[in-house]
Amino acid sequence: MLYSVGKDSAVMLHLARKAFFPAKPPFPLLHVDTTWKFRAMYDLRDKAAAAAGMELIVHTNPDALAAGINPFDHGSRHTDLWKTEGLKQALKAGGYDAAFGGARRDEEKSRAKERIFSFRSASQGWDPKAQRPELWNLYNARIHRGESIRVFPLSNWTELDIWQYILDQGIEIVPLYFAAPRPTVERDGMLLMVDDDRFRLHPGEVPVERSIRFRTLGCYPLTGAVESEAATLPAVIQEMLLTTTSERQGRAIDHDQAASMEKKKREGYF
Amino acid sequence: MTAYTPDALISADIHAYLDGHARKSMLRFITCGSVDDGKSTLIGRLLYDSKTIFEDQLSQLEADSKRLGTQGENIDFALLVDGLAAEREQGITIDVAYRFFATETRKFIVADTPGHEQYTRNMVTGASTADLAVILIDARKGVLTQTRRHSFLAHLIGIRHIVLAVNKMDLVDHDQARFDAIVADYADFARGIGIEAFTAIPLSGLTGANVTSASPAMPWYGGPALLPHLESVPVAVDRAAAAPFRMPVQWVNRPDLDFRGFAGTIAAGRVAPGDSVRIVPSGKTTRVARIVSFDGNRELAEAGDAVTLVLADEVDCSRGDVIAAADSPPEAANQFEATIVWLADTDLVPGRGYRLKLGTHTVGATVQPPAHVVDVNTQAHLSAKTLSLNDIGVAEVYTDAPLVFAPYADSRELGGFILIDRETNATVAAGMIHHALRRAQNVHWQSVDITREAHARQKGQQPRLLWFTGLSGSGKSTIANLVERKLHALGRHSFLLDGDNIRHGLNRDLGFSDADRIENIRRVGEVAKLMTDAGLIVLTAFISPFRAERELVRGLLPAGEFVEIFVDTPLADAEARDVKGLYAKARAGEIAHFTGISSPYEAPVSPEIQIDTRRESAEAAAERIVEHVLGIWSFEL
Structure with a gap:
């Protein structure tokens, strides 16, 4: 699996x-x-x-x-x-x-x-x-x-089925899905979290603490966060449902072409 | 343009909203029609109006509409569904795509099967999991051939709820007379093919009229709009729960010596601890002791639930068996009449062995030549010798083990099956059982007092089938004769079947076409099996060019009894020897279907024994085979 x-x-x-x-x-x-x-x-x-x-x-x-x-x-x-x-x-x-x-x-x-x-x-x-x-x-x-x-x-x-089931069954998920103050920098329109000291700061860049959470998780330098105060599962789901942009927007991998997933699949990504 | 506007309950009481979501029922439906009928526009409209589209998707849609769309400055909803243009560029074909949306009361999965090519195959696939079909008609064109085809296929696959969506009403001035004429025309046809009821809705995917709510443009229409209708149709699960209990066993859960449970998804009915159940086909009865789950034992489980049952007694039960209500068990049989939809590019070969999967059971099966095929456009019955891609036919199916089943009309779970090619492993057909054949129900296995083990014991040997395969003139018969002589000298009981004693007698009615060759091998296999039941060591020397048939024979015997011996002689060598002068005749065109020349030979992939006749003498090969066979015996004894 x-x-x-x-x-x-x-x-x-x-x-x-x-x-x-x-x-x-x-x-x-x-x-x-x-x-x-x-x-x-x-x-x-x-x-x-x-x-x-x-x-x-x-x-x-x-x-x-x-x-x-x-x-x-x-x-x-x-x-x-x-x-x-x-x-x-x-x-x-x-x-x-x-x-x-x-x-x-x-x-x-x-x-x-x-x-x-x-x-x-x-x-x-x-x-x-x-x-x-x-x-x-x-x-x-x-x-x-x-x-x-x-x-x-x-x-x-x-x-929504996934979130509802996590809530119903009490399944443990990574805390990064919940909002908390975390060190961040803003780069190319994305909020990135400085998760360890391998993160290369640009000249003049200083990590700022913001209350953020993540909708999807991957490699931390490639995963955009959203500013949020939703610190509990119901609050996250509520925010997800009230938000007006779809889930994958925070993933840098999608910013290529529309058919990028199709290509990646043929190459064996999934 | 407004995109996703969330339900007010989400901000007011998220727990109540999620609770509601968890209890929503699910309707799966299929949309039938071509792009010309406005199908993609209608699905796009449903996604849009049910507020399933997010802002970034909407802005993408607006940009795409300007660039690629057909609606001028307006949004082209078809683009929401179609990724098709991009996919055509990349040479990717969509066959069945699934879309998801939800309303306040129900969740939906739409199966969408675009395109005209391979339509039967795709539509049957999409419809197999659907409860309802939306048949689209262009109001300007009325009932067309494709309308009849879609309706016939939806009915064939057992969809009970048919919606006739008369689309593009805006283009016929929302004219009631036009709508009534189309409905009357369709009703005539529907009755003729056995559709008992349907719901006709006049609408426009483009303007949204009668899609989510009643349209003021058509005050004469008193029925429901499409979405409210989809929300109110009863779903199949309710019906399945009311039927007698059946659970095909998927897996025997045995983590340690103290626990033995039977896992599966309940196909029909309900079950509770204490219920009397019968294991089919063995017929043993017992009671349900517990319904085990990760969250503790359950008091009740019903159709659609995946559960693990612990039974009160130690009964024999394994994957493929069905645990059923003791007082109304399902039937088991090994001969059926079925409707078969052919899904593969290669035709059905009647008599060839395929794998048949029904429920959790996979068995060997052969299909007889079809009684007829159905023209999907006219529904006329035509005669045919085989089934090709997208053909729908009615044929008899024989399985090599009894299969627990129900007529497809009663149960999709126990009446629907797929056929799998033994060689390529491709899914080549879908089938729907009508009924068992009368002779199958009446021919019970005669229980014999002297078992095959008793026969073998008396002869002091283990039965074997030594199956020699190879090109004509490769030396099969020569080596097989040497082996039999050696076995005889060692006091073993054997018998050699070859072309001379079979082709001149039992199989003298068969020629050398592919179909006849398959039947030839099938009969040889059955005779050889009877002889191994009698305890004999059977040797066969036939070209037997097709892997599928050799595998079929292997499947007839207990594991380990079939010994495939590949007499490997290159074509050039066999042709150079040409003992009987057959190759010369074949090259001259005097013999049709000659293996190696005008008919293929499929070499074994992993035979038990392989003999390279260029390197090994017939005598040495025979010695090695005898050693191999006796070696197995000494190991087993």
Whole structure:
């Protein structure tokens, strides 16, 4: 199970624990790490895996590590090498025939047609023509050696469903989703959090403490925050519902072209 | 232009709002029609009017409308749904896309299947999970061939609620007479194909008339607008909960020796601790001891719930079995009549072995030549020998194990199945069971006192099927004869089936077309299986060119009994030997369908034994095979 420590991952892990109870889910958790996540994400990751009693596999792309790839110097190569390549390496190393992911169809226009069982060739490519028709709730999980399937159990959930379920079930999520005073700088119209001393301040830039929270979580130098006072789950949901911009605006990855997700998917990002 | 305007309850009482959201029912529906009918505009309008569109999406939409849209300065709602232009540029085809929106009382998932190509396949896929179909008609054009096609497919897949959305009423001056004429025309057709009821709504996706609320432009229409109608239609879950209890077992949950539970999603009915249940097909009865969940034991569970049941007795029960109400269990059978929708580019091969998945059960299955196919445009029955992409036919299906089922009309969960190609693993067809064949219900397995184990024990051996495959002239028969002689000398009981004793007798009615070759191998497989039941070591020497058929035979036997022996001789070598002069004739065009020349040979991927005849003599190969077979025995004994 691909576990990114975000709120969707938290829901997916919770569902798996319920589905297999009283047994433990019979698969490990896989975190494709970039070494640039928020510190609070690493804390919750280890805690959640321990609580579930599941094995946690952390993969960091050794090539990206050796090359010192970072979000300040390398722009989109950072995502390509750490995430896309890292994920491919990790899946290949594990020889997994299937991997769960937390993507939802309502997130983005190009995901609206994604299958729940998404078929990948032996080279981990996603070929739209090779996708299998999904009728009723009958999923065809048969593959040849080397091929694999990405499974998206949250496909038909909406963002509101996710939040409502987290509240209803009392699922623990990363505190960064809740507003708190945090050191920030404003850059290119985004509010970035200075999470550790690797953050490179521009000349004259001084971190300012602001009450912020995050709608999505990723690499901290690439993830925009919103100013907010919503410090509890109901307040966050309330603010989310009252706000007038959609969820993904805070993610730098989307500021490319409209079809960027589609391209990333073909390259193996999900 | 106003975008997302939130519900007042959100600011007033967020807890009450979320509580309400949790209790909303869900309706899944499909929209049928082409872009020309204004389908994307209508879906875009529903998303827009239900306040599902955020400000940044709206500003993107406004920009796109100016750049790409067809509505001048106005918003082109179609662009909200269509990512299609960008996708065409990239050569990506949409087949089924799912959109989400919610109102104050209900959540919706819309399956949208754009395009005309592959329409049957896509629409059937989208409709398989839908409770309702919105059939769009352009008011200017009336009932068209495609209207009939969409309605037929929606009805075929069992959708009970049909909405006839007569769109673009603004372009016919909101004329009641026009609307009435279209509805009368459609009613005639609908009755003819068995649609008992439908709801006709005059509307305009472009202006929003009768989409979310009654339009003053059509005061003569007294029915509901589209969205209020979608909010009030009863959903299927309520109906399923009232039926007798059925739960296909998905997984046996056995974390330790103290716990054994059966996990699955309840397909129909309700269950509570203490209920008497029957395991089908075995027929064993017991009671439900507990309904186990992460949040503690439950007092009740019903259709749609995913649960783990602990039973009162240690009964045999595994994945694919169905736990059912003891007093009204479902049927089990191995021969069915079904409607089959073909989804693959490669045609159905009647008689070939496919995998069939129904509920949680996957079995081997063959499909007979179709009784007829249906022309989706005219609904006429036509004769056909096979099924091709987008064909809909009625055919008999035989499975190699009994399948617990219900007619599709009663249960999508236990009546709908898919067929999977054994070779490519592609999903090639969707099927809907009508009923079991009478002969299947009446042919019960004769329970025998002398079991296959008893037969084998008496002979002091383990039965085996040594399946030699390879090109004509590769040396299959030569090696198989040597093996049999050695086995005989060692006191083993064996029998060799080859072209001479099969083709001249049992299979003399068969030729060499692909279909006949498949039937040839199927019969050989069945005969060989009976002989292994009798405890024999059976050797077969047939070209058996297709992997799917060899796998089918493998599937007939208990694991480990089928030994695939690939006699690997390159075509050039076999042709150079040409013992019987057949290659020369085939090259001269005197023999049609000759393997290696005019018909393919699919080499085994991982045979138990592979013999390279250029490197190994027939004698050495036979020795190795005997060793392999005896080695397995000594290991097992």
